[in-house]
Amino acid sequence: MNRVYIKTYGCQMNERDSEAVAAMLRARGYRIVGDENDCDIMLLNTCSVRDAAEQKAIGKAAHITHQRKKNPDFVLGILGCMAQNRGAALLDQLPDVDLIVGTQKFHQVPDYLDNLRAARDAGVPIGETIIDIAEEAGSQNTIKDHLEPQAVEGGDGAAGGLVPQVNAFVSIQQGCNMDCAFCIVPKTRGDERSRPMDDIVAECRSLAARGVKEITLLGQIVTSYGRRDYTHTNGISPFVQLIERVHEIDGIERIRFTSPHPRGFKEDLAAAYGRLPKLCEYVHLPMQSGSNRILKAMNRPYSRERYQEIVDSLRAVRPDMYFSTDIIVGFPGETDEEFEQTRQLFEACNYDMAYIFKYSIRSGTPAADMGDQIPDEVKEHRNQVLLNILRQNSERRNAALLGTVEEVLVEGPDKTGQRFTGRTRGNRVCIFDANPRLIGQLVPLKIERSSVSTLYGELQLAGVDGPESSAQSQTSAQSSVSSLSGAQL
Ligand code: SAM
Numbered sequence: 255m256n257r258v259y260i261k262t263y264g265c266q267m268n269e270r271d272s273e274a275v276a277a278m279l280r281a282r283g284y285r286i287v288g289d290e291n292d293c294d295i296m297l298l299n300t301c302s303v304r305d306a307a308e309q310k311a312i313g314k315a316a317h318i319t320h321q322r323k324k325n326p327d328f329v330l331g332i333l334g335c336m337a338q339n340r341g342a343a344l345l346d347q348l349p350d351v352d353l354i355v356g357t358q359k360f361h362q363v364p365d366y367l368d369n370l371r372a373a374r375d376a377g378v379p380i381g382e383t384i385i386d387i388a389e390e391a392g393s394q395n396t397i398k399d400h401l402e403p404q405a406v407e408g409g410d411g412a413a414g415g416l417v418p419q420v421n422a423f424v425s426i427q428q429g430c431n432m433d434c435a436f437c438i439v440p441k442t443r444g445d446e447r448s449r450p451m452d453d454i455v456a457e458c459r460s461l462a463a464r465g466v467k468e469i470t471l472l473g474q475i476v477t478s479y480g481r482r483d484y485t486h487t488n489g490i491s492p493f494v495q496l497i498e499r500v501h502e503i504d505g506i507e508r509i510r511f512t513s514p515h516p517r518g519f520k521e522d523l524a525a526a527y528g529r530l531p532k533l534c535e536y537v538h539l540p541m542q543s544g545s546n547r548i549l550k551a552m553n554r555p556y557s558r559e560r561y562q563e564i565v566d567s568l569r570a571v572r573p574d575m576y577f578s579t580d581i582i583v584g585f586p587g588e589t590d591e592e593f594e595q596t597r598q599l600f601e602a603c604n605y606d607m608a609y610i611f612k613y614s615i616r617s618g619t620p621a622a623d624m625g626d627q628i629p630d631e632v633k634e635h636r637n638q639v640l641l642n643i644l645r646q647n648s649e650r651r652n653a654a655l656l657g658t659v660e661e662v663l664v665e666g667p668d669k670t671g672q673r674f675t676g677r678t679r680g681n682r683v684c685i686f687d688a689n690p691r692l693i694g695q696l697v698p699l700k701i702e703r704s705s706v707s708t709l710y711g712e713l714q715l716a717g718v719d720g721p722e723s724s725a726q727s728q729t730s731a732q733s734s735v736s737s738l739s740g741a742q743l
Contacts, residue, residue, distance in 0.1 A: 264307055266472060315348050329353065517556060534680070542554055542580060562603070565577065
């Protein structure tokens with residue numbers, strides 16, 4: 255009765271939290287399973303950023319509680335942002351949920367499950383749902399040390415059995431103090447709290463010792479990292495100081511971060527891209543809107559002119575910089591002219607990747623009470639306009655890479671198990687033939703074909719570890735790749 259299935263909704267932060275919960279449960283003797291039909295305990299780690307994400311998780315939970323009537327021992331838990339946002343009110347719709355655990359209490363999940371199981375083993379009827387959504391000082395320090403080697407079946411002698419993951423998310427802070435008018439995150443994740451720099455660096459060192467080559471520093475507003483705990487030294491912010499320290503770690507070859515705030519892109523961060531070679535030339539820079547009036551209504555503390563200046567300053571340091579962004583279309587009161595300003599800035603910035611959201615009313619946020627909500631069909635039209643531009647940009651950028659040789663970090667077998675996958679420094683996904691021994695290595699890949707989202711190529715290894723020797727083992731290899739596909743939080 256200890257098989258746990260964890261389903262994660264939403265951003266990388268949630269993925270990261272689920273990994274940490276899974277690691278804690280394994281340490282207690284629970285088995286984490288990949289088949290939801292074959293579990294005794296199901297945990298839904300939820301998202302609240304948009305209403306659709308909440309409805310999806312509620313629908314899933316309702317379906318599961320209906321099914322589990324056949325098995326009274328089954329345990330269903332709702333974790334994370336929606337648990338935090340709705341708390342006990344969830345029981346109105348989902349009276350049979352056993353566990354509701356908020357974003358500062360993930361580390362308590364093993365204790366709660368132990369208690370539930372002990373009660374059931376003793377034949378004690380489970381009474382009320384356990385609800386824990388309290389704030390906890392220091393909870394930002396509990397989300398760490400989550401990585402475990404992942405099994406790659408069918409690898410050969412060198413890479414067979416347990417293969418260490420080559421990229422990892424490292425949580426550096428929790429919460430957010432930005433108070434954007436549309437956003438529920440300050441409510442679900444609490445005030446901004448940073449982990450101590452020494453702890454983060456120690457975690458990165460231990461990840462490097464386990465074979466991790468690429469670190470993504472993770473937080474709601476990473477550029478605000480440590481601003482209350484550390485001072486600027488020689489004009490260098492605590493966040494850039496942290497990047498410098500991770501950069502010094504032997505074995506770490508690439509550094510990324512998500513999600514920053516445009517406000518944090520001062521000279522020190524732009525300059526870091528010029529002097530720290532491990533810092534990849536890929537930046538996620540949430541714009542939200544290209545209209546100054548809408549930005550002000552959103553409580554975003556920058557103008558379209560300042561945003562463009564940041565993009566220009568980064569391109570001046572790294573002309574080959576890849577950009578992605580977040581945009582909200584249909585914020586209350588957004589006129590056609592204001593959307594046109596967003597469209598123009600979106601086009602001018604020439605993004606390689608973007609997350610385009612239709613505004614979703616989040617109760618309790620200032621924007622929820624603003625008049626002039628935009629009809630759904632208008633939001634959808636604006637969404638499609640930006641998606642079309644993005645598709646063209648991405649195609650153009652990928653086509654420009656044809657014939658070039660890109661440095662790729664080999665992550666593992668692709669989804670089919672037939673070939674391998676990795677990413678360029680610009681975060682483009684590549685598919686190629688390789689040898690499992692190359693997992694975790696930086697290799698030159700000649701790009702031969704491209705689609706909107708993927709590059710296909712051939713390794714340029716001059717006879718070293720070519721794909722031929724591994725054709726057999728690749729066939730049955732299963733994907734162990736941790737997806738870094740989104741920069742969105
Ligand atoms: N660090 C980011 C920033 O600078 O604002 C915030 C990350 S937020 C959790 C992820 C994205 O979700 C936001 O950038 C925003 O585009 C989108 N989002 C947040 N609230 C939303 C809402 N009510 N409706 C639609 N999209 C929303």
